[in-house]
Amino acid sequence: MLYPKTIEQKLGFDKLRSWLHEACISPLGQYYVQKIKFSDNFGMVEKLVSQTAEMKQVLEVGENFPSQNYIDATPYLKQASIIGMQLSQEAFSDIKVSLNTINLCLSFFRKQEPGAYPLLSEYAQTIEINPLVTDSINRIFDDRGQVKDNASTELGRIRRKLLSEQAGIRKRLDSILRNAKQQGWIGDEVSLTVRNGRMVIPIVAEHKRKLKGFVHDESATGQTVFIEPTEIFETNNEIRELEYEERREVNRILQELTERIRPYVPELQKAYHFLGLLDFLRAKARLAQELSAINPTFIQKQQIEWHEARHPILHMSFKEAGKKVVPLHIELNEENRILIVSGPNAGGKSVALKTVGLIQYMYQCGLLVPLREDSTIGFFQNIFIDIGDEQSLENDLSTYSSHLTNMRHFLAMANKRTLFLIDEFGTGTEPGLGGAIAETILEELTQSGAYGMINTHYTNLKVLADNTKGLINGAMRFDGAHLEPIYELEIGRPGSSFAFEIASKIGLPKAVIQKAKEKLGTQQVSFEKLLKELDIERKVFAEKNTSLGIKERKLTQELAEYKKLKASLELNEKKLINEAKAKAKLLISDANQLIETTIREIKEKKAEKESTKAVRGKLEKFGQVALKPEVVVEEKPAEELYEIETGSIGPGDYVRIAGQNAIGQVLALRGKDVEISIGDLKSTIKLSRLEKVSRKAYKTATGDREVKALSKGIDLNERMMNFSFNLDLRGKRGEEALGTVDQFMDNAIMLGYDEVRLVHGKGDGILRTLIRNHLRGYKQVHEMYDEHADRGGSGVTIVKMK
Incomplete structure (x- = not known):
């Protein structure tokens, strides 16, 4: 079930239908579009959808698939089915070329390997064109659609005689x-022409009586007359009679051919419906190519898991302008069936809503959809939408009454197989009452x-969505620094309307905005502020x-x-x-061998003193050279950064946490x-984790600063929960801003933040300069620089700690 009746116009599907109508070649395809x-x-x-996907694949493969002569010949076939009727030469010419297209399409699918295009190939197998039909037509007509001279013996004789006479x-x-040119009756550029089917000569009017014959016509000015000379009058009559004979013979041939194909009209009509379907599928496949659309995973249950979903009409218009649509990632499942989308006006909420409706509607109309390949699309039996203003003077309906009428239908008919889409839920009446309803x-x-998007x-409603199973x-992302929409849908958190920020940007007086905040109350203002800060922090993180x-x-x-190098070193070590x-x-x-030789020489020389001494010297020299150890230089261990002292640890001593560089002073001992x-x-x-160090080591680590005992404890958990690394200083005076910065920096340093963000605005740059000069006095500050241009540029200072 669809609601309302104008759902196609509201979603924009009527534009896609028009595109498909123009993309079809023949009325047969356009019939399917309707x-x-x-x-x-x-x-x-x-x-x-699978048929469309197969045809898209056919076009993308680039094979020689017919793309011309998708002619609707069904009116001719209806005429041929009537006994006694005769089809014209033009009708047979159209039938000839269109049947050729059908045969080429059938031949294409029959040549494919089994399973290549299963649905279209299966359909093609049900189509048959009796060769007798095509052979009979091809025997009579040539490629130009003219009746051949040899269509019959009599026609051949007539045309030969006609050519001879002509x-x-x-x-x-x-x-x-x-002769007329020589006599000067006509100009040299004049040539023969035809009037009333007879050959004539153009003659200047003043010389018309000099040439005997029959005047057939004259020019618009009357200066020229067209005369058929008397001596060729009879020959022209014979030619005219031969033309009549030719016409009668052609009609006889056409009558005979019409009767011959009459028994095959039913199967020909089926073939032309197949041709119309192919024309229609070609149009749908071309639309899919235009949209870069695909056939996602289709499941028989209610689910939406879409990645990079693009609004089809917006995609085509942006493509012509050389721009790209920001894609959406949308997911609805059994756990999260209804998505509540919030965010500022003109942030893309309505486009996102229509994207969901149009893509689901397209798919269940048999079209491919612009999604990423890994998307999953579910199945819905009902689609209900409440988009736009439906106030009616005839029915005396206001905008709000119209919305309530739609809601009445939704509540009565919605079930688990329903997808509903509601734009600007509850508007049109007093906000408190409208919100409650x-x-x-x-x-x-x-x-x-039911499944839906609101x-x-x-x-x-945001609070209800957060607390209800x-x-x-969901939120349409918004650049809080530039107050510009990003058009990205983020699911899992609500969005801020940025009403006050947008009002400031367009120049509404600050006093008015401040008074509005006071009237609204701190809770709502804090909620909006929190959403804005969360958005900024989300970007940074x-x-x-x-x-x-x-x-x-x-x-x-x-x-x-490293592992590769280690393995290589171990291998080299083994080698x-x-x-x-x-x-x-x-x-x-x-x-x-040397020892044996030495012993043998000593024995042979009978231990002579000098010889023995020389042999022993030779042996010692070999040992000194061969067995000399290599010098290995060992790297000395680096000196420890801190000198560890012995003795027990007591109050006032300086200690270091083992394995760390942090040094502190002992305030008190409590057991272990x-x-x-x-x-x-x-x-x-724990005492076991501490090492006692000298005062000198403490001074080296702390820069000669004395430890100041804290007069009271600090609740770090509380400070951590309440601290935001983003500080907004816009609208503050210099002295007030510096005081706030000091308090902010103290907390950031204590909590160990390595980077914070100060929002001071651009303006004349006075506040920015004042704050940065002040921050240079902090030893903990390593550097400062402008935020990225997309997130505030010089209006935001990023502070990095040492």
Whole structure:
């Protein structure tokens, strides 16, 4: 079921229907375009979309698939089915070329391997054109659609005689024309022409009586007359009679051919419906190519899991302008069936809503949809929408009454197989009452099990979505620094309307805005402020996550390289050990041989003193050279940064946390726990984790600053929860801003933030300069620079800590 009746116009599907109508070549395809309708039959939707996907594949493969002569010949076939009727030569010409196209299409699918295009190939197998039909037509007609001379023996005889007579009369007329030119009756540029189907000569009117013959016509000015000479009058009559005979013979041939194809009219009509379907599928496939559309995973249950969904009409218009549509990521499932989308006006909420409706409607009409390949599209039997102003003078309906009328239908008919879309839920009446009614209606729709998407500004609906099973918040992202929409849908958190910020941007007086905030109340203002800060923090942390991801990938790569290097070193070590063993073995062998030789020489020389001394010297020299150890230089360990002292630890002593560089002073001992102060931070550490250091080491670490005992403890958890790394200083005076900055920086340093963000606005740059000069006095500040241009530029200062 669809609601309302104008759903196609509201979603924009009528524009896609018009595009398809123009893309079809023949009225047969256009007939199918007019028959497009939303289907609530899962099998039918699957078949229609699969046919379109197969045709898109055919066009993308680039094979020689016919793209011309998709001619609708069904009116001719209806005429031929009537006994006694005769088809014209033009009709048979159209039938000839269109049947040729059908045969080429059938031949294309029959040549494909089994399973290539299963649906279209299966359909093509049901189409048959009797060869007798095409052979009979091809025997009679040539490629130009003219009846051939050899279509019959009699027609061949008539045309040969006709050509002979025409050639004879032309020779006689050429002779008469030359004589008339010589006599000066006509100009040299004049040539023969035809009037009333007869060959004539143009003669200047003043010489018309000099040439005997029949005047057939004269020019518009009367200066020229067209005369058929008397001597060719009879020949022209014979030619005219031959033409009549030719016509009668052609009609006889056409009558006979019509009777011959009459028995095959039913199967020909089926073939032309097949041709019309192919024309229609070609149009749908071309639309899919235009949209870069695909056939996503289709499941027989209610679900939306779309990645990079693009509004089809917006995509085509942006494509012509050379721009790109910002894609949406949308997910609705059993746990989160209804999406509550909030955010500022002109932020893209309505476009997102129509994107969901149009894509689902397109798919269940058999069209491919502009999604990413890994998307999943579910099946809905009902689509209800409430978009736009439906106030009616005839029915005496206001805008709000119209919305309530739609809601009445939604509540009565919505079920688990329904997809509903509501734009600007609850507007058109007093906000308090409208919000209450909208909340009650939303609760009822949630109970129905329906799936849907709702655009709203009401805070109570955002809170309801956060606390109700089946509902989930979503927001159209907005650049809070530039107050510009980003057109991205973020699911999981509500969005701010940025009403006050937009009012400031357009120049509404500050006093008016401040008074409005006071009237609204601190709770709502704080809620909007929190949403804005969350959006800014989300952007910053998203960038940090990206940076960490890059570092992690780099670390993984370096780790892999380290493992590879380690394996290589271990392999080299084994090789070196093996080489050393082999060398040692060889050395021992040489040494043994030398020793044996030495002993033999001593024995042979009978231990003569000088000879023995020389031999021993030779042996000692070999040992000194071969067995000389290599000098290995060991790196001395680096000196420890801090000198560790001995003795027990007591109050007032300086200590270091083992394995860290943090040094503090002992405030008190509590059994095995020690209370120490590190800078402005007081903490309790296990005694076993502390090492006693000298005062000199403490001064080196702290820069000669004395430790100041804290007069009272600090609740770090509370400060951490209440601290935001983003400080907005816009609108503050210099002295007030610097005081706020000091307090902010103290908390940031104590909590260990390595980066904070100060929003001071651009203006004349006075506040920015004042703040940055003040921050240069902080030893903990490493550097300051402008925020990225997309997030505030010089209107925001990023402070990095040491």
